[in-house]
Structures are given as C-alpha cells and as structure tokens.
Amino acid sequence: MPLEILLIMVIGGVSAVAAILHLSGRSAQTVLSVEDARAEWHRHFPDDVIHQVLIAENGHAALVQTEGGTGLLWAFGADTVARHLIDFDVFETGTGLRLEFHDFGTPGVSLSLAPHERADWQQMMIPS
Structure with a gap:
C-alpha cells in the first residue's frame, strides 16, 4: 500500500x-460532587x-482535607488528577488561582474560582 494512502x-x-x-x-469535563x-x-x-x-462552585476542582494535610483534586477532561499540596506556589489570576508544583512530573494547574472562593481556598491551602 502506498505511504500516502496509509x-x-x-x-x-x-x-x-x-x-x-x-x-x-x-470529552466533557468532569463535574464533581462531594x-x-x-x-x-x-x-x-x-x-x-x-x-x-470542599467543591469549587463550578464543580471542576475540590480541596480535600486528609489526615496527612490538604490535597487538590481537579478535572482533567473526563478524568481527574489528585495531588497532595506539598511544595508548591500559588498565584491569584483574573479567573481564580494558579498552582505551580515544584515537582517536574506535575504540571501547573489553573483553577477557575469565583472571587468569594479564592480567599477561602488560599487559606485552606496553607500547610498547618
């Protein structure tokens, strides 16, 4: 078979x-319930x-409090990604928050959060 047809x-x-x-x-993005x-x-x-x-208002992310500390779960298309919040930077953006993990295997994530959610989420992300 010719390569062009293949x-x-x-x-x-x-x-x-x-x-x-x-x-x-x-291909719809996952919407999370508790x-x-x-x-x-x-x-x-x-x-x-x-x-x-704690579920984000749009349902595409959740903060999870565990015995080991806080974790973040977010929708990645029809699947989810979960990470413990250890060694990361958080930045406020026009639409929510941006997290940059210091692990090269974990890409940064932009969370769409309502303005009234941002402060609560930032406070909960601080390690205790």
Missing part, C-alpha cells in the same frame, strides 16, 4: 474516532482518610 487512512481514522467521542459527549470527589481521591490515594471535601 497516512490518509490513519489520520482519517484518528480524526473520526476523536469526532465520535466528542459528539457523543465523552461523593465523586471522595471516590476519585480514594482512586488516587486509597489509604488516605478524608476529613472534609
């Missing part, structure tokens, strides 16, 4: 799969004991 078939196939997933709603956040946190850290969960 490339067209591969690119067309991948594009078709992506379009089908998007049109069927499987129960979902608990379940997702335990999926990432099964041994953690959760004391409290």
Whole structure:
C-alpha cells in the first residue's frame, strides 16, 4: 500500500474516532460532587482518610482535607488528577488561582474560582 494512502487512512481514522467521542459527549469535563470527589481521591490515594471535601462552585476542582494535610483534586477532561499540596506556589489570576508544583512530573494547574472562593481556598491551602 502506498505511504500516502496509509497516512490518509490513519489520520482519517484518528480524526473520526476523536469526532465520535466528542459528539457523543465523552470529552466533557468532569463535574464533581462531594461523593465523586471522595471516590476519585480514594482512586488516587486509597489509604488516605478524608476529613472534609470542599467543591469549587463550578464543580471542576475540590480541596480535600486528609489526615496527612490538604490535597487538590481537579478535572482533567473526563478524568481527574489528585495531588497532595506539598511544595508548591500559588498565584491569584483574573479567573481564580494558579498552582505551580515544584515537582517536574506535575504540571501547573489553573483553577477557575469565583472571587468569594479564592480567599477561602488560599487559606485552606496553607500547610498547618
């Protein structure tokens, strides 16, 4: 088979799969409830004991208070990412907060938070 035809078939196939997933709603960003956040946190850290969960107003992030300290859970497309809040910098942005982790394996995350949420979240992120 000529390379040109193979490339067209591969690119067309991948594009078709992506379009089908998007049109069927499987690419929508996860919206968390308290129960979902608990379940997702335990999926990432099964041994953690959760004391409290605070969901962002838009449902795309949650602060999780555990025995070991505070953690952040955020939506990453249809999945979630969870990190313990250790060794990071937080910056206020026009739409919320930006966290930069000092771990090269963890990318920074921008959280969309309502203005009245920002101060509470920043306060809860401070290690005790």
